[in-house]
Amino acid sequence: MPGSPDPSARPGYLSIRHLNKVFRVNDRRLQALLDINLDVEQGSFVTIVGASGCGKSTLLRIVAGLETGEGTVIHDGKPVEEPSLNRGLVFQEARLFPWLTVEQNVALGLENASADARTRERLVREHLELVSLTDFAKAYPRQLSGGMAQRVAIARGIVNRPGLLLLDEPFGALDAFTRAHLQDELQHIWEHEHLTALLVTHDVDEAVLLGNRVVVMSPRPGRIARVIDIPLAYPRDRRSPDLIYFRNQILDELDVIRGPRPVTGKARDIKVPA
């Protein structure tokens, strides 16, 4: 943002400047990310959408501190060099520890928090309630469905109230009904818990439904093709026609739809089975 004082100094602000990432695969250089510039303001919900291989997950992992790139990444006034309790991460797979119960898994998020035992217990209970899994507190992960496991992972990711919640295709492995359900739950949680979220997805509908800003990335090399603001109020209804306008813009940008295809063959040649 030119003109204004350096925004990266603001609390809770994520600022990415000239970020590059090169992988070396069998002596070949692979430019995974090319000159990424991105800002995430406190309280916003930014979604990153792109085809697989566009580097969106790599970008998120760099922000999480799991990987490093060349360039500047500043979150909450401090350069990102390693993971921080101030940044939560929810993976595509729930990655719950199978040897711990649901409540013990959620409590992992508080393992290094400065909270006494009673506060921890209360926070775990509140967050299980938030994801509607109170009855499953003592269950083991293998007793949960995929959607339930992912809700536990979300509770684990936010129980310590990180300044920034990172979500790496969190619903990518779920069936369509569960996914829709969890998207609505996530909207609700984000709004009511005043979170700041950065979500990566390959699902355009998901990106539009959840994001107040959508970052469209394109592959080889991974770069930001376009940023689209979506000034629609939350909670959003997936049936809303307003979303279609933004969805189509993104589909155009991703070059997914190439217009009507020429019909091969003639209609009368098609035999209708009796």
Place this chain on the structure above:
Amino acid sequence: MTDIVSSPISTPSVPWLERVQRVVTAFAIPLAFPAVLVLLWHLASTYELMPEQILPYPAYVWDAAVDAIVGGDLLKQISFSAGRVTAGFIAGAVAGLVLGFAMGFWHWLDDHVRPLFTAISQVPTIGWIPLLMLFLGLGEALKIVIIAKAAFIPIVMNSSAALRSIPPGYLEVARIFRFNKLQRLRLVILPATVPPVFTGIRYGLTKAWTALVAVELLASSEGLGYQLNWARQMFWLDTMIFSMILIGLVGFVMDHILARIEVRLQRWKLTD
């Protein structure tokens, strides 16, 4: 919630009849096949398919067993064998866990040790007895070293592999939550390695027990293996067969106890 597929763990009270049925199936199924074998054995003796000196009646074997139990001789032999296998197994298991985990942690150590280790493990335990007899004589040391070596090999293999097989995704979760070394050990590494390590321990105990019998057959004047060999020399076939059954039973009981401990340690794997 629409995606609830399983209900929370609950233990509804089981009617007593169902409980009896459960006990019957728990014992009837595993015991059916042995019972058929004993019956065939009995028939084979009755119709003298083999001379009685070679294949005695099951009842004679039973009598020999009762005699040994009443006379107190059996307890003596078992305690000799059990003492040896305990000492050897503990020595082998401790050494195996230390080396196995060290190899899992430090790749350079693995690189140095594994080729020799693999070569040594290819020589069967019995193959070590002649050499070790020269070094250690025929005393207890020989037996304990042989048993320890037998337990050592599978425990090293399983515990070194266990550390390598921890899913990297779990270690990433540990990084995200900034676990220190101790937390990583307590919350990730130890629980993740329990199943394969315990498999190694169980296998090691089986190996140790087998090695005990082998070394007692060759170089001993007491113990179950000795009793087996001595009974053969005296042509007391009933005692010989009884000794074999007993060796099998003791091994079965030991494995069963370890299996129970294994279940305890990984309750999370088995709950429904």
